[in-house]
Amino acid sequence: xxxxxxxxxxxxxxxxxxxxxxxxxxxxxxxxxxxxxxxxxxxxxxxxxxxxxxxxxxxxxxxxxxxxxxxxxxxxxxxxxxxxxxxxxxxxxxxxxxxxxxxxxxxxxxxxxxxxxxxxxxxxxxxxxxxxxxxxxxxxxxxxxxxxxxxxxxxxxxxxxxxxxxxxxxxxxxxxxxxxxxxxxxxxxxxxxxxxxxxxxxxxxxxxxxxxxxxxxxxxxxxxxxxxxxxxxxxxxxxxxxxxxxxxxxxxxxxxxxxxxxxxxxxxxxxxxxxxxxxxxxxxxxxxxxxxxxxxxxxxxxxxxxxxxxxxxxxxxxxxxxxxxxxxxxxxxxxxxxxxxxxxxxxxx
Amino acid sequence: xxxxxxxxxxxxxxxxxxxxxxxxxxxxxxxxxxxxxxxxxxxxxxxxxxxxxxxxxxxxxxxxxxxxxxxxxxxxxxxxxxxxxxxxxxxxxxxxxxxxxxxxxxxxxxxxxxxxxxxxxxxxxxxxxxxxxxxxxxxxxxxxxxxxxxxxxxxxxxxxxxxxxxxxxxxxxxxxxxxxxxxxxxxxxxxxxxxxxxxxxxxxxxxxxxxxxxxxxxxxxxxxxxxxxxxxxxxxxxxxxxxxxxxxxxxxxxxxxxxxxxxxxxxxxxxxxxxxxxxxxxxxxxxxxxxxxxxxxxxxxxxxxxxxxxxxxxxxxxxxxxxxxxxxxxxxxxxxxxxxxxxxxxxxx
DNA sequence: ATGAAAGCGCTAACAG
DNA sequence: CTGTTAGCGCTTTCAT
Numbered sequence: 001x002x003x004x005x006x007x008x009x010x011x012x013x014x015x016x017x018x019x020x021x022x023x024x025x026x027x028x029x030x031x032x033x034x035x036x037x038x039x040x041x042x043x044x045x046x047x048x049x050x051x052x053x054x055x056x057x058x059x060x061x062x063x064x065x066x067x068x069x070x071x072x073x074x075x076x077x078x079x080x081x082x083x084x085x086x087x088x089x090x091x092x093x094x095x096x097x098x099x100x101x102x103x104x105x106x107x108x109x110x111x112x113x114x115x116x117x118x119x120x121x122x123x124x125x126x127x128x129x130x131x132x133x134x135x136x137x138x139x140x141x142x143x144x145x146x147x148x149x150x151x152x153x154x155x156x157x158x159x160x161x162x163x164x165x166x167x168x169x170x171x172x173x174x175x176x177x178x179x180x181x182x183x184x185x186x187x188x189x190x191x192x193x194x195x196x197x198x199x200x201x202x203x204x205x206x207x208x209x210x211x212x213x214x215x216x217x218x219x220x221x222x223x224x225x226x227x228x229x230x231x232x233x234x235x236x237x238x239x240x241x242x243x244x245x246x247x248x249x250x251x252x253x254x255x256x257x258x259x260x261x262x263x264x265x266x267x268x269x270x271x272x273x274x275x276x277x278x279x280x281x282x283x284x285x286x287x288x289x290x291x292x293x294x295x296x297x298x299x300x301x302x303x304x305x306x307x308x309x310x311x312x313x314x315x316x317x318x319x320x321x322x323x324x325x326x327x328x329x330x331x332x333x334x335x336x337x338x339x340x341x342x343x344x345x346x347x348x349x
Numbered sequence: 350x351x352x353x354x355x356x357x358x359x360x361x362x363x364x365x366x367x368x369x370x371x372x373x374x375x376x377x378x379x380x381x382x383x384x385x386x387x388x389x390x391x392x393x394x395x396x397x398x399x400x401x402x403x404x405x406x407x408x409x410x411x412x413x414x415x416x417x418x419x420x421x422x423x424x425x426x427x428x429x430x431x432x433x434x435x436x437x438x439x440x441x442x443x444x445x446x447x448x449x450x451x452x453x454x455x456x457x458x459x460x461x462x463x464x465x466x467x468x469x470x471x472x473x474x475x476x477x478x479x480x481x482x483x484x485x486x487x488x489x490x491x492x493x494x495x496x497x498x499x500x501x502x503x504x505x506x507x508x509x510x511x512x513x514x515x516x517x518x519x520x521x522x523x524x525x526x527x528x529x530x531x532x533x534x535x536x537x538x539x540x541x542x543x544x545x546x547x548x549x550x551x552x553x554x555x556x557x558x559x560x561x562x563x564x565x566x567x568x569x570x571x572x573x574x575x576x577x578x579x580x581x582x583x584x585x586x587x588x589x590x591x592x593x594x595x596x597x598x599x600x601x602x603x604x605x606x607x608x609x610x611x612x613x614x615x616x617x618x619x620x621x622x623x624x625x626x627x628x629x630x631x632x633x634x635x636x637x638x639x640x641x642x643x644x645x646x647x648x649x650x651x652x653x654x655x656x657x658x659x660x661x662x663x664x665x666x667x668x669x670x671x672x673x674x675x676x677x678x679x680x681x682x683x684x685x686x687x688x689x690x691x692x693x694x695x696x697x698x
Numbered sequence: 699a700t701g702a703a704a705g706c707g708c709t710a711a712c713a714g
Numbered sequence: 715c716t717g718t719t720a721g722c723g724c725t726t727t728c729a730t
Contacts, residue, residue, distance in 0.1 A: 005466055007723055018701040023725055033699060050490065054407045054467035055723035058706050063403060065446065074432050074631075076425075083423050086449045095446045095468075097414065100435045117354055118403035118707085119444075141399065227635040253631075260635055282423075282602075283632065286576040286609055356707055367717035372709055380715060404707035407722045467723085 006049045015043040026051060057118065065095035066307060067120040069110055071128050071192065072225070073100040076281040077251065077296055081126055081148055084300025092308045094121070101128060104192055108134075115141045122311045124303055125150060129193050144310040148303035149196070151320070156310065158302045158321045162196045165292045165325045166203020167210075169248045169276045172290070172327055174211045177336035178246040178274060181208070182237050184258065185250035186225035197222070200250045200278065219244055227257030234261035238273070245273060245336055252277035252284040252291055259287060259332065270334035280328055288331035295323050355398045364392040375400055406467065414444035415656060416469040418459055420477050420541065421574070422449040425630040426600065426645055430475055430497055433649025441657045443470070450477060453541055457483075464490045471660045473652055474499060478542050493659040497652035498545070500669070505659065507651045507670045511545045514641045514674045515552020516559075518597045518625045521639070521676055523560045526685035527595035527623060530557070531586050533607065534599035535574035546571070549599045549627065568593055576606030583610035587622070594622060594685055601626035601633040601640055608636060608681065619683035629677055637680035644672050 008026075012019040017040060024032050025040045032040075043049075057063050068085055070078050082098070089096040097120060101107045111134055114123050122144035130152045138145050139154075147157035173181050183204045188194040201220065208215045221237065223229045230249055234257065237244055249255035255277030259269060267273050277284055280293035302321065309316045357375075361368040366389060373381050374389045381389075392398075406412050417434055419427050431447070438445040446469060450456045460483055463472050471493035479501045487494050488503075496506035522530050532553045537543040550569065557564045570586065572578045579598060583606065586593055598604035604626030608618060616622050626633055629642035651670065658665045 005723095009723080012701095019724080020702080020726075021700055024700085027725085031699060036699080048489070050464060050466045052407070052467040052723050053465050054403055054412060055706090056725070058401075058403045058407050058708090059723080059725040061706070073435065074425075074428050076423075079423050079428050083449065086422065086447060090448065090455075096448070097444045098435060098447045099439065099445070100432065106439075115399060116402050117399045118401040140397070227631065231635070256632070256635055260637070282576065283605070286580070286605055288609070354707095358707085361717095368708080369710080369718075370716055373716085376709085382715060385715080401707050404722090405709070407724090408707080408709040410722070 005052075006047045008049070008051070011040065011043050011047060011049050014047060015040045061118070063095075063118055063121050064093060065097055065120050066304075066311075067097045067099065067110075067114045067123045068126065069099050069101050069107070069123070069128060070126040071101045071194075073098070075225075076253065076283065077279045078127060080279075080281065080296030081300035081303075084297035084302075085124060085126070085148075085304045086300075087297075088301045088304035088308070092304075094308065101192075107192065111138070115143060122146070122307045124148060124307050126300070126303075127194070127196075129195055130155075144307060146303050146307040146310065146316075148299050151195075154319070156306050156316050156318060156321075158299050158306070158323060160294045160299075160323050160325055162199030163203040163206065165278060165294070166200035166205075166248075167207040168203070168325055168327050169200075169278065169292050170204045170207035171211075172276060172329070172333065173246040173248065173274055174207060174213070176246070176274060176333060178244075179213055179336075180216070180219065180242065180244045181213075181246045181248060182219040182221065182244035183248050183250070184230050184233050184237075184254055185220075185222045186229075186254070187222045197250050204248055225251070225254070227253050227260070229257065230254035231257035231261040231264075234258040235265065238262065238265055238267055246333070247273065247275050249275065249277050252279045252281045252289060255289055255291065255332075256283055256287060259289065269332050271337065274333040274336075276333055284328070284330070290330045290333040291328050293326045293328045299323055354401075355396045357398070357400070360389065360392050360396060360398045363396060364389045410467070412444075412467055412470050413442060414446055414469050415653075415660075416446045416448065416459075416463045416472045417475065418448050418450050418456070418472070418477060419475040420450045420543075422447070424574075425602065425632065426628045427476060429628075429630065429645030430649035430652075433646035433651075434473060434475070434497075434653040435649075436646075437650045437653035437657070441653075443657065450541075456541065460487070464492060471495070471656045473497060473656050475649070475652075476543070476545075478544055479504075493656060495652050495656040495659065495665075497648050500544075503668070505655050505665050505667060505670075507648050507655070507672060509643045509648075509672050509674055511548030512552040512555065514627060514643070515549035515597075516556040517552070517674055517676050518549075518627065518641050519553045519556035520560075521625060521678070521682065522595040522597065522623055523556060523562070525595070525623060525682060527593075528562055528685075529565070529568065529591065529593045530562075530595045530597060531568035531570065531593035532597050532599070533579050533582050533586075533603055534569075534571045535578075535603070536571045546599050553597055574600070574603070576602050576609070578606065579603035580606035580610040580613075583607040584614065587611065587614055587616055595682070596622065596624050598624065598626050601628045601630045601638060604638055604640065604681075605632055605636060608638065618681050620686065623682040623685075625682055633677075633679070639679045639682040640677050642675045642677045648672055 012022045127149040135152045185197040221233045277291040280291045284291045361371045476498040484501045534546040554564050570582045626640040629640045633640045
């Protein structure tokens with residue numbers, strides 16, 4: 001069937017023209033007589049000629065492809081960003097090479113690997129903190145780099161203000177009269193030092209202090225990311241005598257776990273407990289979960305668009321581009337009502 | 350900084366060897382004196398030499414990359430498969446080019462595009478039905494092809510038995526005494542003719558018939574995929590006089606919507622309503638949703654592994670490889686109890 | 699408008 | 715063990 005691959009020279013001689021002309025036809029150059037073009041096209045069709053991407057790439061010095069590094073690619077928030085990236089790259093005609101980074105080893109290997117010449121035309125790093133040394137190494141190769149949901153001085157990047165987000169969530173609960181507010185976040189994994197979580201916690205603390213509430217250490221909990229884990233943390237929290245009246249979970253996935261835990265112990269949301277999440281993924285809407293919405297897909301689209309510009313040599317906003325956050329109030333948060341058990345101590349400063 | 354790229358010839362002369370030797374060092378050939386190797390490596394290091402992927406690929410006739418076509422990449426079930434694929438390809442040293450296919454136009458464009466010579470070494474099509482003509486066209490190019498969760502005669506593929514899955518779910522509900530069982534599935538979108546849903550429905554019908562129950566047309570509903578839509582369908586169903594006592598949703602996402610709808614109308618699960626889903630994604634566990642588990646990640650891993658074998662020229666199981674399904678019983682299904690409202694008519698044949 | 703020829707940077711076969 | 719050389723298939727001046 002598929003005989004030896006037919007190459008441009010064969011097309012050329014079969015059409016009675018030079019390879020140059022065939023190449024011009026292939027690339028839509030206007031300077032080819034219409035008749036000639038037709039003839040060449042016909043031959044291409046007939047011979048089943050398919051150009052070699054590798055060869056043209058080598059001649060052109062570009063791959064028309066981009067690398068995207070993401071951590072934990074099964075998390076809805078990451079998928080949301082990735083979807084935005086993939087859509088833009090597709091529209092811009094770039095192939096999108098996706099790498100899932102679960103360990104520091106993988107991160108380092110791929111960071112090095114994509115620095116290879118002519119492997120990709122640019123790189124997008126999503127939600128993975130980079131050391132200065134890593135950034136410098138990439139810069140030294142001249143590989144265009146854009147960060148999404150990660151910070152590193154001097155690199156074009158699109159981020160959100162996680163501290164502000166933490167404050168937004170906490171302020172919402174405070175405004176509803178809550179004072180015993182717990183925080184459930186996740187521990188950064190495998191030595192990659194993820195920071196968004198810590199920042200949201202920082203926002204939580206700041207908001208409490210600003211409201212004159214002393215953050216209670218026993219109400220700040222962290223564990224491996226995941227709904228189930230968050231649920232069991234919540235369970236523990238809710239069974240205390242001085243249980244919180246509200247919980248701020250650092251992601252919707254974790255908030256969903258909290259909701260489930262509440263249900264399990266007969267704690268009614270939002271009557272007995274207010275819960276707020278972060279991200280606004282699909283589940284949040286489905287569960288009626290109040291949350292802090294961040295534009296996930298848009299962050300990906302924006303980052304991808306910036307990278308494309310960088311590759312083309314077009315100007316790009318230097319440094320950080322910050323996307324807006326928004327409180328989405330649904331039915332998981334409500335005003336504090338005095339609970340049926342012993343009145344809760346309010347810790348005020 | 351990044352001066353003109355240094356190429357292999359410069360490394361060779363700087364190290365006082367021929368380019369052949371440098372190439373051998375690069376590719377870990379054993380037939381290089383250790384001392385020579387060290388010298389070359391040192392020069393490479395010092396000059397900051399980075400090999401050109403494009404050039405070596407052209408010489409080798411391979412790209413070391415694979416295309417993956419997926420539909421609706423934000424759906425958890427798809428992400429699960431994709432994660433499996435990405436993991437295996439990474440381990441095997443292939444770059445994974447991901448395309449999200451939302452329309453028939455995108456599907457056709459990419460199917461054609463990846464047939465280009467030397468663009469990728471192989472292609473993985475996930476959950477997208479292919480016409481015979483499309484399969485033939487790809488076969489004619491000689492591009493290695495593997496299907497995951499899709500069927501097409503003659504192509505190596507990994508699938509599940511959706512009919513059996515539908516029966517498994519329905520039988521579970523029947524065994525619990527339910528007779529008025531509704532089905533909520535989704536309509537195939539944008540002319541791509543997805544079939545899993547129809548097959549699950551077919552399984553539902555077969556199981557009912559086998560149990561002597563006549564499928565009630567008014568209990569079979571389909572709508573665009575998504576939790577919210579499924580929820581409103583369920584709402585409608587539950588407000589009927591002859592509401593179903595159990596609902597089989599063709600995906601966990603839709604089942605989650607059903608759960609939410611039930612809650613909204615004060616219908617208690619599983620006391621007043623049993624609900625079963627399909628897939629077993631993370632949410633299912635979190636919600637205590639009974640479901641039919643299919644090995645999502647594993648299907649991706651297997652498919653990817655098969656493709657790698659195909660590329661290497663190793664033998665691969667011909668035709669279809671069917672993965673097992675499993676009923677996972679959680680807390681959303683229970684034995685039928687007579688409901689408080691007017692006794693439900695049981696339709697039996 | 700088009701043909702000829704010089705790369706693009708690497709690998710592998712061949713000769714030593 | 716190692717140097718030399720001929721491709722890999724396309725793009726692009728440079729003439730004409």
